[in-house]
Amino acid sequence: MNADFRINGKILETQRLILRPFGQSDLEDFYEYASVAGVGEMAGWKHHESIEESQKIMDLFIGEDKVFAVCLKQNNKVIGSVGVEKYGLEDAFTEFKDYYGRELGYVLSKDYWGRGIMPEAVNAVIDYLFGELDYDFLICGYYSFNEQSKRVQEKCGFKPYRSLVMDTAMNTKEQGILNLMINPCKDIKLRFSHPETLIWE
Ligand SMILES: CC(C)(COP(=O)(O)OP(=O)(O)OC[C@H]1O[C@@H](n2cnc3c(N)ncnc32)[C@H](O)[C@@H]1OP(=O)(O)O)[C@@H](O)C(=O)NCCC(=O)NCCS
Structure with missing residues (x-):
């Protein structure tokens, strides 16, 4: 279930x-990277x-928290985000009904791509959610065309879980992959539902 x-x-x-909550003074930094065509679209x-x-x-970010x-430590500039989102299809994916988790989503300013920044940020969030908040699992997905995001998830230790068509926030549908990570400190054996989309090994 969603934690x-x-x-x-x-x-x-x-x-x-x-990594910290957004504040009103971050607006210009946020607009700077979110307004670049082809970044959010991925x-x-x-x-x-x-x-x-x-x-x-x-x-919304500030309200939902x-x-x-x-932020880059060197100048406190906001260059991206990592969201601890609710995973979808909670009722369908019954394998998680006795376990707590969320789905991670992220975006980085195009000016900073290719320096390992997002894996560094995502790893910190994983460590916090597993280590301090004791979550059981985390999901992270990407659209099949998004090799860059696939690499981030591989580098952070996510494993392929489901292959399915996913909705976008632009009212389109895209083929995509959901990845899964189970808290390595826990001995969890999931009983998976919906074998038709399952790619977990
Ligand atoms: C996905 C994203 C967060 C990766 O962040 P990052 O900090 O650049 O990640 P990395 O430095 O680990 O690079 C990941 C891969 O991107 C590719 N890459 C690196 N620099 C690149 C560049 N300038 N342009 C295109 N791809 C590049 C490489 O294949 C790299 O993999 P490698 O480590 O095996 O070489 C970033 O590309 C992004 O914000 N993309 C748009 C939004 C998005 O896709 N969000 C995720 C949705 S699921």
Whole structure:
């Protein structure tokens, strides 16, 4: 099942990054990376057309308190985000009914691609959710065309779980892969449902 989650002021630190809640002063940084065509689209959402649109989304982030801003330590600039989202199809995927988890989603400013920044951020969130919050599992997905995101998930230790058609936030559908990670400190044996989409080995 989906675990309850709020950032609640939690700050995560890595070698190069600080992960913290979004605040109103992050608007320009957020708009700077979210308005670049072709970035959000890889994650299923349309790039922002105006700063007002970024403001609305950022207000949601602040209200819902489940999306970490990824900041560069050296200058406190927000260059991306990692969301601790609810996974979908909770009723269908009965293998998780006795276990707690969430789905991770992320995006990074195009200016910073290829430096291992997102794996560093995602690993910090995984360590927090498994190590401190004691989650049982995490899901992370990508659309099949998104090799870059596939690599992030492989590097962080996710394994292929399901192959299925997924909705995008642009009202389209895309073939995609859901990956899964079970908390390595727990001895969990899942009894999987829906074999027709299952690719777990
Ligand atoms: C996916 C994303 C977060 C990766 O972040 P990152 O910090 O660049 O990740 P990495 O540095 O580990 O690079 C991942 C892969 O991207 C590819 N890559 C690296 N630099 C690249 C560049 N400038 N352009 C295109 N691809 C590049 C490489 O294949 C790399 O894999 P490798 O380590 O095996 O060489 C980033 O590309 C992004 O924000 N994409 C758009 C949004 C998105 O796809 N979100 C995820 C939705 S599921």
